[in-house]
Amino acid sequence: MYDVIIIGCGIVGAATAYELSKYQLKTLVLEAENDVSEGATKANSAILHAGFDPTPGSLMAKLNVEGAAYAKELCEKLDVHYNQVGSLVVAFSEEDLATIKSLYDRGVQNNVPDLALLNKEELATMEPNLSDEAVGALHAPSSAIVNPWEFCLALAETAVKNGVEIALNNRVANITKITDGYEIETNQGVYQTKYVFNAAGVHSDDIHNMVAEPNFEITPKRGEYYLLDKSEGNVVHHTIFQCPSSAGKGVLISPTVHGNLIVGPNSHAVLKSDLDTGLDIGNTPDGLKEVAELAAKSVPDLNLRQSIRNFSGVRANNSNHDFVIQEAAPGFIDLAGIKSPGLTSAPAIALHGVELLEKSAGQKFTKKEDTIETREKITFQELSIEEKNELIKKDPSYGRVICRCETITEGEIKAAVHSPIPNASLDGIKRRCNAGMGRCQGGFCGPRVVEILSEELGVSPLDILQDREGSYILAEATKGGI
Numbered sequence: 001m002y003d004v005i006i007i008g009c010g011i012v013g014a015a016t017a018y019e020l021s022k023y024q025l026k027t028l029v030l031e032a033e034n035d036v037s038e039g040a041t042k043a044n045s046a047i048l049h050a051g052f053d054p055t056p057g058s059l060m061a062k063l064n065v066e067g068a069a070y071a072k073e074l075c076e077k078l079d080v081h082y083n084q085v086g087s088l089v090v091a092f093s094e095e096d097l098a099t100i101k102s103l104y105d106r107g108v109q110n111n112v113p114d115l116a117l118l119n120k121e122e123l124a125t126m127e128p129n130l131s132d133e134a135v136g137a138l139h140a141p142s143s144a145i146v147n148p149w150e151f152c153l154a155l156a157e158t159a160v161k162n163g164v165e166i167a168l169n170n171r172v173a174n175i176t177k178i179t180d181g182y183e184i185e186t187n188q189g190v191y192q193t194k195y196v197f198n199a200a201g202v203h204s205d206d207i208h209n210m211v212a213e214p215n216f217e218i219t220p221k222r223g224e225y226y227l228l229d230k231s232e233g234n235v236v237h238h239t240i241f242q243c244p245s246s247a248g249k250g251v252l253i254s255p256t257v258h259g260n261l262i263v264g265p266n267s268h269a270v271l272k273s274d275l276d277t278g279l280d281i282g283n284t285p286d287g288l289k290e291v292a293e294l295a296a297k298s299v300p301d302l303n304l305r306q307s308i309r310n311f312s313g314v315r316a317n318n319s320n321h322d323f324v325i326q327e328a329a330p331g332f333i334d335l336a337g338i339k340s341p342g343l344t345s346a347p348a349i350a351l352h353g354v355e356l357l358e359k360s361a362g363q364k365f366t367k368k369e370d371t372i373e374t375r376e377k378i379t380f381q382e383l384s385i386e387e388k389n390e391l392i393k394k395d396p397s398y399g400r401v402i403c404r405c406e407t408i409t410e411g412e413i414k415a416a417v418h419s420p421i422p423n424a425s426l427d428g429i430k431r432r433c434n435a436g437m438g439r440c441q442g443g444f445c446g447p448r449v450v451e452i453l454s455e456e457l458g459v460s461p462l463d464i465l466q467d468r469e470g471s472y473i474l475a476e477a478t479k480g481g482i
Helices: 011-020 059-077 094-109 120-126 148-161 201-208 285-295 342-361 385-394 410-417 426-433 446-457
Strands: 002-007 027-030 087-091 116-119 136-140 144-146 165-167 172-178 181-186 190-198 218-228 239-242 252-255 261-264 307-318 324-329 332-336 401-403
Touching: 002 011, 002 181, 011 027, 011 148, 011 332, 011 342, 027 148, 027 190, 059 144, 059 148, 059 342, 087 094, 087 120, 094 116, 094 136, 116 120, 120 136, 144 148, 148 165, 148 426, 190 201, 190 342, 201 218, 201 307, 201 332, 218 285, 261 285, 324 342, 332 342, 401 410, 401 446, 410 426, 410 446, 426 446
Parallel strands: 002 027, 002 190, 027 165, 087 239, 190 332
Antiparallel strands: 087 136, 116 136, 172 181, 181 190, 218 261, 218 307, 239 252, 252 261, 324 332
């Protein structure tokens, strides 16, 4: 029997696993997909929000600000790409100016540091490519950008190094209360545990309803994005938000940690029944047109012809309009309805969840004497010439560049193949080392990555996936040779 089972390994499940790995607990993570960070964590705006938006006094407000500070610390410890660029909420009218003043006051109540209101001239100096119609902005210097799936992987991999088990391709079908805990049935088997964390994202209400009466409902919302080439990466230097209004929050424009520019999202409800098949998470012509038109309000000359990829992500909006963090049943903790600022809040949500579990158990858990709380990762293109030469002497595979767009070497790809949470897919390697993330989107390096995966794992190239289970790339050999 396990002490704790976490259902779901997005950013919240991974952060919870990381915190629990510090304790003398037998912990298991059940993930429905064939990799971690396959839900909202891998397809979002990659923003660590400052915390001026949530309603004062809400869980969202408290955990946003705490999470932003803790995320910064964790990214440094775990060698995760992070850049504190700050954010600007841009006003385009007198009404908008009143709104950003309200956001400023709300941020002060939420203890957001260093907020400032900017006039038109100050804003134009900071962001000269913004529309001439902009009349002011709220500046939040503590806002940052991050690599979200790298953050999730870093937390999960470190948890595994500390003894946490992760069982992929385990979709929960039923949960039964037993005398000393819970029995969880998945498509792969049956597991028993004393305690449960429900971090199942858009399916967290379904998991909750297996053990308790319904008290919240998840309504998934799809958001669509443009990812622009690095040639557009300096169009803006901060995360640019539009002032929220009765028509919505508009779309954001932001640099990314890899030097690209991200634009989006819109927001439209989707059917939960279609999510697992991928039918309702693709881009649409109307949706992308909507994002383009809304983005032009902030930056009229935005060059969307430099888009190298469009993608969409699904957010776990819930009927309670706040995070649902509660003991749903004895020893069963919901970490549910985690929409934006969920990425930011996740580290604080995990700490809060562990506190709730200790309260439920009626005891403080015993910490391990030695735990790994740091991670080192080789990013070849960020090394000095001397460091590169020394690394290549030790392992010549680091001298062979496979992904030319991102300067990713064979050594980095091999390290990704044999990472603490391995994944035999092209996109899994992309998330672990960035191969295929550049302008050609894997058009050049993709076939070679398939070869490396096949060689390192000792499997046929026909068995290599693009991403999720069933997404095979090759059907059969069409050419022979000697």
